[in-house]
Amino acid sequence: MSYDDHDDHGHHGSWAPIIASLGTMMFLYGFSEASMGITAIGIAVLTWGLFTWWKGDLPFDGSEKMGELEAYGTPFGGMKIRKAGIWLFLMSEVMIFGSFFGAYMRMRTNWNTHWTLRDKAQEAIDTLGAEGTVDEIVKKCFDDHHHVKEEACEIATNGLVNSSFWWSEPGVPAYHHVAAEYITADFMTLLPGAINTFALILSSFTVVLALKAAKNADLEPNVRNKKVRNYLVMTLALGTLFLILKLWEWNHLIHDYDFTISTLAGSFFYVTTGAHGIHVFVGLIFITYFIYKAHIGGWDPNNAQSIEYYGLYWHFVDLAWVVIFPAFYLY
Amino acid sequence: MGEHQTGWQKWLHDKTGQDVYFWNFVILMIFTAIEVGAVYLSLTYGATVFALVSVGIVKFFGIAAFFMHLWDDERELTYTFAFPFIFVIILFIGIAFTSPESVMGLPAWCSPEFIGSYSSTAP
Structure with missing residues (x-):
């Protein structure tokens, strides 16, 4: 049964959204007031809310309990609720990176x-x-x-x-020398950023291949999971390479060019690329669990949509890099 | 995911033996090479910016349309993704690309100084 059978089963009450909202409020308040205690409590409450939600509503397996929930009402009626949710999340991500980029362009147009x-x-x-x-x-x-x-x-x-x-x-x-002036100084300086760009695109493709393998009902379960695991391991390796090269590049800019976060251009560069790097890191945490799930043979065509939703996030990280790389590294 | 390929995607798969995701990947790699190369071709400033923006648009479209499946998925998802760009464009026009007053000339309630607990280091 699916949750859109609301005529039969009605809506169950859940405290999870309220708990998660309270946790988010405490986290943001603590963050803005530089209070580590309130921030930590906020994160804990938020985690509790998300865990409650996960346990209560999202079996994720497409077959047990309530199955994959579906949205009803405009505009997402009939869609899988997690899919609509991830797109709404990406909507907020566009605003975050749009803000960074708008502020950066304000400085760059100069x-x-x-x-x-x-x-x-x-x-x-x-x-x-x-x-x-x-x-x-x-x-x-x-x-x-x-x-x-x-x-x-x-x-x-x-x-x-x-x-x-x-x-x-x-x-x-007063005039801020930007990262691109140092990065494009010679090819070897640009190389880490260029490799990272290729690595992210390749990793997007390996996620697509993992999804295709997970959805392939013609494969034997063990073969399917082995393929999924291998493609996800490749994604993990490429994402890790991205972060290693990113840190190496930061180290190079700070120590060889004295390009630090203390300047306006430096703060734009490190905050934006750092925020992007955190997104990559979070993606790697999730994919580590996905690899474990493949290792124990947990993927089949009925639950492969989780890889698809994860892929949407990972592709967005790639998409953000498509804008960040030319704007911050080449221009 | 649009696993049920129709139209030109099916034609592409039948003709080449590879699906749209593979070719999208190839095109993205080629355009990335062009992007990096453009910086070293000693083009004029305007030509460099034009090349970077053009390549960026192609890559953005390739990832959003095919890797993120917006080409095949419900239109509502495309609208959802596009919606915040309205605000990003307003942000660009209102702050990034307008006048030298664009920061100092903002309404008081947009200023960090409007909230007493914050100090402004704006020039």
């Missing part, structure tokens, strides 16, 4: 700097006799990749736009 620079160029022409037009002077301040040429800019503006324009004080840049 129009404050350009407008101020144009004013300075005009001032240099009017008062210091700088040669050329505003556009010509501004053009001399950047190379073809929009990296700042401080000395050339100082000469072009007869000294008006000097290092104090780009550096508010020693060690504190």
